[in-house]
Amino acid sequence: MRRALVSLVLLLASLLLSVAPCLAVKLNSPAPDFVLKDLHGVKQALSAYKGKLVLLNFWSTTCPPCVQELPSLNELYKEQKQAGLVVLGIALDPAEKPVRELVGKLKIEYPTMLDSNKDVYFDSYGLFGQPVSVIVDRTGLVREKIIGAVDWNSPQIKAKMNSYLKGR
Template sequence: MRCALVFLLFVLNLLTLSVTPCLAVKLNTPAPDFTLKDLQGGRQTLSGYRGKLVLLNFWSTTCPPCVQELPSLNDLYKDQKQAGLLVLGIALDPAEKPVHELAGKLRLEFPVVLDSNKDVYFDSYGLFGQPVSVIIDRTGLVREKMIGAVDWNSPQIRAKITSYLKGR
């Protein structure tokens, strides 16, 4: 009887815990704003890029597909930044040093920020898996989520980005 009572109290306690639901960001809704520290010690705020097409890329140094796609993502950024594309790399690593080293080794030109506690990744965007990319249009609406590594140099992806840049 005592064990049953303890178990019942345990279950009731679990049911009454205040849990914040982790909701995945939905397409055609406003992108959740955030501010994260960049590798130069500054702060990057998503809403500060309103008016640009923003490509968020969530990755980590311990994820081989993430590391593999970074060079083509860097190429895309270099080719399209004058047209209004902003790539924001969001590193999920718990420590800054490996992120800084990899960004330097790959000569990444787009800003890289740190989401070490995965607050933006889990809590704000409700994402799982790596790499994950989120495309946000010039008005701040989420237009697309891409799960898995992408060849950012492929003609299909380049055409998609060009279309978003033209507002289609």
């Protein structure tokens, strides 16, 4: 009986691992649309930003690298929003209060939403790890997934974002 149970568990694990990559959003494919409420209670739909370059930043208050990159992401947003950059912060915290407090403390200007159940993060985008950023071009296609913290003010990142903003 025990041997059969172990075999069943191993079979299920291998099936889940083989399916997980299929769930992950793929480069050059349409970005899955979603609707989440921001910290002001306003519903934000990804589809509302078609025609703009959208940077989705998945993070949480309990992730030090996530928190560390937020100020530079905010600066990038402030510098390039007139050129068509939209940043949507998607916090994965189970509660709104710590997110609201951190966003206020850091004076984050771009919309921040809560994905407490990880419906967008895991179910729609198939992501793992934090922080993770997804760049969606003006036509709604996923152009890049960036895993890990980034200095959004580095010359390389700024050049990359400028290139996306120009449609290249």
